[in-house]
Amino acid sequence: MMPAIEKGLIQIYTGNGKGKTTAAFGLAVRAVGHGFNVYIIQFMKGNDDYGELQGLSRLYPECKLEHFGGKGWVYKDTPGEEHVQEAQRAFKRAQEVVSSGEWDIVILDEIINAIWFDLLAEQDVFNVLKSKPDHVELVLTGRNASESLIARADLVTEMVQKKHPFDHGIMARKGIEY
Template sequence: MEKLERGLVQIYTGDNKGKTTAALGLTLRAVGHGFHVFILQFMKGRQDYGELQGLKRLEPECQIEQFGLPGWVHKGQAKEADCLEALKGLERARELITSGEWDIVILDEIINAIWFELIPEELVLDLLEAKPGHVEIIMTGRNASSTLIDKAHLVTEMVSIKHPYELGIQARKGIEY
């Protein structure tokens, strides 16, 4: 199996939609070239996300797991169960990143998990330090810190110019979720 010669760290951040979508686009491209991709979704416990069904079609080269409870987390009001779930996801990420089985590991919404105080940023920075040289890590979420941005090789910010929510259009199945 072909491995990446050099794995980098990427961040998709910003206040507009497209962060997870960009990571999933990269997944499709990578699987098309024979790479193995594992996606961990933090703070996502719903089962109606379209990517959960769509990515099953890319198995076994691509797999996905969720680490989040249904419902919302409010900043400064995280429940212990939400924190434990995020920490469980972080431990799973470490297993996957260091296993040698996966070329790309996507930590979807991990930046939000940091911002909502579910996991300490220091633990994520430690994880980045443990990354083998051939593993690519993609992190998504709003409010990426300057420390995370400094550690990354590629940072893309999704900036809102116009959004259908401003017109009262709600999230649409197959488009936003």
């Protein structure tokens, strides 16, 4: 079967504003609409209550989503062992999926955060970027993308927060933020 994409690029959605995951998943919906196969791996998402888990399952088998993550918050200077192990499991799965070449688009949701929280080595992620098959479009999301990571991408979009309901005491809402 011919790949859907002749030349796959590397995309990054980063920044402190809302919309990184939403943009990546919007791309997934668009791609499935054109007959592409999309594989999503979520890092640092240990909760089972994210709406995208149920929503994107409706696009199966063209779109597949796996999520990994420990329970509770991750702290930068002292990440729990469960968080480290789950990030490593997610990364191993990402390596398998990307290198297989079976998927037109691979989205590594929150992988940039996993790097920033020292759950993954940035050099290991660079190795995946360098070794991806030519026809695979690779999308990375998360806050705090390094300049080195940005330099390796073909498209970088930074979400900038100008105003957020959280600033006014409105907490994350089911179906909107998760």
